[in-house]
Amino acid sequence: MLFENQQIDLAELPSVEAVHFQSLPPQALKLRIINWGILQGILFLFMIGFLSIAGIEWWEIVILAAWMLQAAFFYRMLHKRFYREAYAVREKDMIHAKGYWFRRQMTVPYNRVQHVEIRQGPIARSLGLGSISVYTAGTEGGHLVISDIEFTEAERIKQFVAQKAETDV
Amino acid sequence: MSEPNAPAPFYFEPTRQSPIAILVILAKLIRVLIGQLWPVLAVILLGRNAGKRNVVLLWIMAGVGVFSIARAFLIYFRTRFYVEDGEFIFEKGGFVRSRLSVPLDKIQTITFQQSFLHRLFNVVSVEMDTSGSKGSEININALERKKANELREYLLTWKKENVHPESGEGNPDVEKTPEIPLLQLGFGELLRIGLSQNHLRSAGILIGLAFSFAGEIQPILGQSTYVYLTEDLGLSLNFFWSFALWITLFFLVVAVFATLVLTIVRFYELRFVQTGDGFRLEAGLFNRREQAAYLPKIQFLRWSANPLQRMLKLFNLRLYQAAGHELSTKQIIQVPGCYETQINAVRQAYFPGSNQLKWTRLNPHRQYFYQRLFIIGSLPLVALVLKTALDFSWYWLLVSLLWLPVTAWWQWNLFRRHHYRLSEEGLWNQSGFFTSEQTLLLWRNVQAVRVQQSFAEARYQLVDVIFYTASGSVVVGKIPAATGNELRDYVLAKVEML
Numbered sequence: 032m033l034f035e036n037q038q039i040d041l042a043e044l045p046s047v048e049a050v051h052f053q054s055l056p057p058q059a060l061k062l063r064i065i066n067w068g069i070l071q072g073i074l075f076l077f078m079i080g081f082l083s084i085a086g087i088e089w090w091e092i093v094i095l096a097a098w099m100l101q102a103a104f105f106y107r108m109l110h111k112r113f114y115r116e117a118y119a120v121r122e123k124d125m126i127h128a129k130g131y132w133f134r135r136q137m138t139v140p141y142n143r144v145q146h147v148e149i150r151q152g153p154i155a156r157s158l159g160l161g162s163i164s165v166y167t168a169g170t171e172g173g174h175l176v177i178s179d180i181e182f183t184e185a186e187r188i189k190q191f192v193a194q195k196a197e198t199d200v
Numbered sequence: 201m202s203e204p205n206a207p208a209p210f211y212f213e214p215t216r217q218s219p220i221a222i223l224v225i226l227a228k229l230i231r232v233l234i235g236q237l238w239p240v241l242a243v244i245l246l247g248r249n250a251g252k253r254n255v256v257l258l259w260i261m262a263g264v265g266v267f268s269i270a271r272a273f274l275i276y277f278r279t280r281f282y283v284e285d286g287e288f289i290f291e292k293g294g295f296v297r298s299r300l301s302v303p304l305d306k307i308q309t310i311t312f313q314q315s316f317l318h319r320l321f322n323v324v325s326v327e328m329d330t331s332g333s334k335g336s337e338i339n340i341n342a343l344e345r346k347k348a349n350e351l352r353e354y355l356l357t358w359k360k361e362n363v364h365p366e367s368g369e370g371n372p373d374v375e376k377t378p379e380i381p382l383l384q385l386g387f388g389e390l391l392r393i394g395l396s397q398n399h400l401r402s403a404g405i406l407i408g409l410a411f412s413f414a415g416e417i418q419p420i421l422g423q424s425t426y427v428y429l430t431e432d433l434g435l436s437l438n439f440f441w442s443f444a445l446w447i448t449l450f451f452l453v454v455a456v457f458a459t460l461v462l463t464i465v466r467f468y469e470l471r472f473v474q475t476g477d478g479f480r481l482e483a484g485l486f487n488r489r490e491q492a493a494y495l496p497k498i499q500f501l502r503w504s505a506n507p508l509q510r511m512l513k514l515f516n517l518r519l520y521q522a523a524g525h526e527l528s529t530k531q532i533i534q535v536p537g538c539y540e541t542q543i544n545a546v547r548q549a550y551f552p553g554s555n556q557l558k559w560t561r562l563n564p565h566r567q568y569f570y571q572r573l574f575i576i577g578s579l580p581l582v583a584l585v586l587k588t589a590l591d592f593s594w595y596w597l598l599v600s601l602l603w604l605p606v607t608a609w610w611q612w613n614l615f616r617r618h619h620y621r622l623s624e625e626g627l628w629n630q631s632g633f634f635t636s637e638q639t640l641l642l643w644r645n646v647q648a649v650r651v652q653q654s655f656a657e658a659r660y661q662l663v664d665v666i667f668y669t670a671s672g673s674v675v676v677g678k679i680p681a682a683t684g685n686e687l688r689d690y691v692l693a694k695v696e697m698l
Contacts, residue, residue, distance in 0.1 A: 046689050123696040135652040138688065140696045143647045168522060169647035173668030 050126060052117035058158040059179035060113050065154055067109055071102045118177050120188055123195075125165060127175050139175045141195035143167040149185050161185040165192060211351050214280040214291075220321045221279070221342040225272040227317055228341075233264070271295070281340065283354070286362070288328075290338045302338065305359060306330045308497060308522065309531060310352050312490035319488060324348045329531070356477060356494065382479075382542045383472040383535065390470075393537040394463035395456065396508040398635070406451045463536070472535050474545060479519065481533055491533050493519050498550055499645045499671035503543055504637040515543055519550075522670035531671070551626055551642055559621040559628060564678035567660045569615040577607035620676050622687065624694075627667070627674065643694045645669045651688050653681070667691065 078098055082091050108131065116129040128136040144165055151161040161182035165175045177185075234241075271294060278293020288307065290300040312324040322345050328338040343351070385393070468485035478495040482488065499522055503515045519533040535542070547554055584600040613633040621628040629639040650666040657663065663684035664677040676687065 046685070124692060130652075132655045133652065134654075134658075135650060137648060137650045138692055139648045140692060142696060142698060167647040167668065168670040169668030169673070170671060171668065171673050173648045173673065175648065 050119045050121065052119050052126075052128065054117045055113065055179055056160070056181050058160055058181075060110070062155055062158050062160055062179050063109050063113060064106075067106060071105075074098065074102075118180070120191065125175060125188075125192065127177050137175045139165050139167055141192055143169075144192055144196040147189045147192050147196075149182075149189055151182060155179065156182075159183075163188055209350060209354065210347060211281075211283050211354060214282045214289075215347075216280055217276065217340055218321070218323045218342045218344050218347075219276065220318070220323045221340075222272045222276045224315075224317060224325065224341045225275050226268055227315075229268050229271070279341075281338075286358075288338065288355075300338065302328075302330045304355060305362065307338075307355060307359070309494065310355060310492055312348060312352075312492075314484075314488035314490070316486050318342060324490065326351070352492070359494075360477060379476075379480075380474040380545075381471065382474050382545055383470065383538060385467060385470040385483075385537055387464075389537055390464050390467060391460070392512060393467070393514065394460035396506070396512055396514060397459045397463065398506050406455055407448065410447070410451065467536055470535070470537075472538075472542070474549065479533070479546065479549075481535060491531070493521050493533050495549060497522050499669040500639060500641040500674060501546060501550055502637060502639045503538065504632065504635050506635040510636070513539060515539070517543060517546065519546070520669070520671035547640060551640055554623075554626070554628070554640065557623040557625060559623050562620045562622060562676070562679055562683065564615065564618050564620075565660055565662050565680070566615070567657060567662055568618065568678040569611055571656055572611045572614070573608055576611065577604050620679070627676065629674065629676070639674055641667065641669070641674050643691050644698060646691055646695050649688050649691055651684055 075098065078094065082094070111131045112129065115131050115134070118128070119126045123142075124138050124140040126136060126138045128134070145168055146166050148164040148166070149161050150164070155161060159182055160179045162176065162178040163180065163185040167173050180188075275292075275294045278291065278297060280291045282289050283304070286304050287301045288304055290302070292298045292300065308329040311327045311329075313327065314324050318324055321342075323342040324345055326338075326340040326343055326348055330337060340348075465485045467483045470481070470483035473480050475492070478498070479493045480490065481493075482490045499520045501517070501519060503517045505515050509515065514536075515538045517535040517538045519535075521531045521533060538546075581600065581603050584596065584603055588596040588600050610633065614631075617633055617636065618631045619629075621630070625644075626640065626642040629637075629641075631637050646667045647670060648668040650668070651663050652666065653663045657678065661681045662678050663681045664675055665679070665684045665687055667674045667676075676684070679687075
């Protein structure tokens with residue numbers, strides 16, 4: 032037992048463990064694969080440009096193999112990470128969990144929220160996705176960012192959080 | 201407000217700064233110009249056939265001078281400030297005019313600073329951080345000391361009376377508590393503080409600099425500096441090592457002296473007082489700073505002591521304060537040379553009843569030790585062994601042999617001294633082997649909580665819990681996942697009840 036003699040009954044504490052998490056929409060996976068493709072494409076072009084200058088030698092095969100390996104690795108990681116990512120909007124706070132090897136779970140209480148921001152890039156727009164950032168006064172990364180959820184959902188969350196932050200403070 | 205019959209305070213009328221502000225603005229501009237243009241100036245002044253150029257230069261300088269003086273006057277006459285309808289109005293002038301109005305409750309911190317010029321005329325510069333966006337800071341270049349005090353008093357009192365008690369911790373009965381001086385540093389104490397700083401670190405930095413310097417002059421000598429010293433100067437190997445020893449000693453002395461001077465310049469005539477609603481620190485030889493810590497703005501406390509300081513029973517105290525919310529800047533007030541009584545006074549003010557509370561002690565898991573031993577001990581060892589095997593020397597063999605035992609001893613001690621204490625109201629961390637450090641955090645200052653787990657921690661079912669405050673974060677690392685989750689849920693519930 033961690034705390035004794037406390038005002039809050041631990042058994043009645045709302046536990047994050049029991050929360051039903053919402054996972055990201057399938058388009059988000061599509062968006063991330065597109066982003067992966069763009070990044071790898073750029074890397075590939077650079078590599079081809081470099082290799083064409085240098086002429087063909089044995090170590091170039093090694094570089095090519097290394098590129099393929101990392102591309103495959105990140106493609107796989109992208110999926111693993113995607114299925115790990117989830118969020119929950121609760122009565123008094125918001126939770127965002129992500130990461131495969133390094134798992135992170137951020138919780139921001141509404142009564143600490145300073146402002147909420149929605150962002151949408153060009154590719155995300157075509158897929159109807161957006162990102163929501165919930166900022167607190169916390170420094171050094173004390174905010175919550177959920178990338179690639181449905182844009183309408185992001186707007187709904189923003190409204191909800193703004194209203195909650197208003198009434199709670 | 202306390203004296204109804206007194207004439208209306210100056211701050212309700214549009215007020216100009218002290219005329220000294222003209223000088224201050226001028227001095228600032230000159231400093232910036234010299235800082236930016238000194239290479240050009242040096243070239244012009246030192247260049248050949250300077251005679252003809254000097255005339256041109258003189259004209260340019262005269263032009264710049266006239267322009268700067270005109271600008272300073274313009275800024276002085278166009279800058280006014282006053283309080284109106286619960287807002288602080290700041291009209292800034294110059295060639296571009298602006299008018300800034302900041303609601304009084306958005307003013308976060310008020311800092312007084314005195315440069316040498318300010319001290320000459322007994323004026324202060326007043327900086328106010330606001331919780332607005334960037335560019336909404338208020339900076340009054342110069343104001344008479346008395347007026348500045350009155351203004352600060354008014355703003356702080358207003359805040360106390362009008363801001364609804366956010367936390368219930370602020371004492372409502374304090375109207376104007378007398379200031380209690382907590383710490384006053386004389387010259388002797390400053391010497392003691394300066395001497396007990398971390399000199400090994402400063403010496404290390406200096407030696408590093410010297411080595412990089414040796415690398416720099418290598419091309420000039422045409423060979424390695426070591427070879428130069430041993431062969432060309434005819435130094436024997438033995439002599440080289442004793443030479444190195446002397447050099448190290450020399451650097452240590454220089455480091456001690458340098459930190460001593462820096463400490464004295466920075467903390468000269470330090471005065472640390474407890475005010476009705478927080479603390480105030482005044483210090484500095486050339487630039488006299490005056491920082492106020494408003495109690496509800498203090499996010500957490502941290503105090504530390506290295507072995508020398510432990511012997512002298514001294515602590516280095518830091519108050520982490522929130523400043524300008526959205527700027528994500530933080531303000532740390534450092535008070536060196538505190539004794540336990542001062543630490544206790546600050547602790548009591550920030551966290552009343554921290555002694556009476558029941559604290560539950562929690563230790564990090566051994567994985568803390570394993571992981572650090574692996575990263576700091578084993579990985580460099582592989583490199584060291586490789587180096588010894590490829591390019592054998594007794595020196596590297598010795599280093600390789602000693603590396604693991606020494607790091608193991610060091611990391612084990614670090615691990616043994618690292619623990620967390622938890623209570624209903626807050627967290628009390630202790631860590632550090634050479635320099636021991638304690639952190640005290642009230643749960644109500646937590647802004648957001650993060651629970652994280654690396655793949656190495658997952659093997660042992662451990663998590664790190666990170667508490668974000670408006671002035672940095674505090675970590676409770678390597679604790680069992682179940683405890684970590686419970687802790688997170690508890691702190692969240694606590695914060696959400698506020």
